[in-house]
Amino acid sequence: MEEQEKTEQHPGEKPKDEALKNKEITEKTKKEEKETEIKKEKKPFNLLSSIREVYDKHYKVLMVFPFIILLLAIFSIAFQTITTGDFINRDVTLKGGLTITIPSENQIDVSALQEHLSRQFPSNMVSIRKLKRAGSDTGIIIDSDIGEADSATLGLFISEIEKSLGTKLEREGYTVEFIGSSLGASFFKETVRALVIAFILMGIVVFITFRVFVPSIAVILAAFSDIVITIAVVNLIGMRISTAGIAAFLMLIGYSVDTDILLTTRLLKRKEGTEMERVLSAVKTGVMMTLTTSIAITVGMIFTESDVIREIMIILLIGLIADLMNTWIQNVGILRLYLEREHKKKLAKNEA
Numbered sequence: 001m002e003e004q005e006k007t008e009q010h011p012g013e014k015p016k017d018e019a020l021k022n023k024e025i026t027e028k029t030k031k032e033e034k035e036t037e038i039k040k041e042k043k044p045f046n047l048l049s050s051i052r053e054v055y056d057k058h059y060k061v062l063m064v065f066p067f068i069i070l071l072l073a074i075f076s077i078a079f080q081t082i083t084t085g086d087f088i089n090r091d092v093t094l095k096g097g098l099t100i101t102i103p104s105e106n107q108i109d110v111s112a113l114q115e116h117l118s119r120q121f122p123s124n125m126v127s128i129r130k131l132k133r134a135g136s137d138t139g140i141i142i143d144s145d146i147g148e149a150d151s152a153t154l155g156l157f158i159s160e161i162e163k164s165l166g167t168k169l170e171r172e173g174y175t176v177e178f179i180g181s182s183l184g185a186s187f188f189k190e191t192v193r194a195l196v197i198a199f200i201l202m203g204i205v206v207f208i209t210f211r212v213f214v215p216s217i218a219v220i221l222a223a224f225s226d227i228v229i230t231i232a233v234v235n236l237i238g239m240r241i242s243t244a245g246i247a248a249f250l251m252l253i254g255y256s257v258d259t260d261i262l263l264t265t266r267l268l269k270r271k272e273g274t275e276m277e278r279v280l281s282a283v284k285t286g287v288m289m290t291l292t293t294s295i296a297i298t299v300g301m302i303f304t305e306s307d308v309i310r311e312i313m314i315i316l317l318i319g320l321i322a323d324l325m326n327t328w329i330q331n332v333g334i335l336r337l338y339l340e341r342e343h344k345k346k347l348a349k350n351e352a
Contacts (some may be wrong), residue, residue: 096181
């Protein structure tokens with residue numbers, strides 16, 4: 001009877017081990033429900049958010065790429081200077097030589113003529129382009145660095161043109177214009193000097209505007225990088241620069257400084273929002289400006305019949321692409337490092 005009484009339990013009580021087991025099951029269920037809720041709260045992968053996170057948190061690493069490209073561009077220009085004696089490929093207007101204009105309504109194979117003349121005159125520069133009017137070919141223009149005094153080479157050059165074209169050129173059927181080498185070299189020096197003076201004046205204006213050394217240097221460095229990278233790319237594609245090309249580089253200074261000043265003004269002089277919000281605001285405006293300009297330039301480059309305009313458009317397009325990297329990665333990184341340093345100085349001063 002006593003043993004039976006010991007084994008009897010109150011009907012509302014449960015064994016101790018069963019209660020612990022139920023408790024563990026309840027806690028496990030709650031944990032699983034919590035994990036499910038967290039998974040539901042997680043947002044799906046967003047490419048723009050990921051790019052923004054990298055742009056925000058890893059800007060110091062991103063800064064390495066513009067500087068590497070700038071160094072490669074400098075090495076490329078240095079190699080060009082050592083091997084050719086010029087840091088750019090100059091055409092007749094900047095180097096001196098002759099320009100032969102041959103009107104013709106017949107279709108001329110420019111590539112075959114170019115290849116033939118380059119093979120026959122390997123030591124001379126030869127450049128050929130088509131003359132167009134209302135979308136139709138009206139002739140060709142041949143540029144070469146053959147001097148006016150070298151009449152024997154000029155006669156041989158004309159005869160090789162006739163041989164390639166398969167026709168006799170009457171003296172009245174073409175024109176020859178000469179630019180002296182000293183005149184071309186002098187004009188090249190003057191245009192480069194104008195470019196350097198414009199760059200210096202731009203730097204002075206930037207320093208006067210911001211009155212702070214690091215942001216001003218960042219703007220000037222971005223403009224310098226745009227020009228150097230553009231020159232290197234122009235050399236790599238074998239494009240010859242005329243006086244119009246120098247004018248395009250002058251225009252490029254204005255385009256590059258425009259976005260850099262926009263960025264620096266938004267980041268330093270405006271106080272609303274966080275630092276990254278001000279950067280992104282400048283990015284939206286600046287990139288939109290660059291894209292609309294690039295589209296207009298591309299359309300003009302495609303539809304123009306003028307080689308001069310096409311040369312300007314190509315240089316500007318290359319420069320604007322370079323400016324996207326140099327402004328929104330290089331310049332942003334320098335300015336953010338500067339603001340971080342200034343913030344640490346203020347904290348140290350307040351603590352003292």
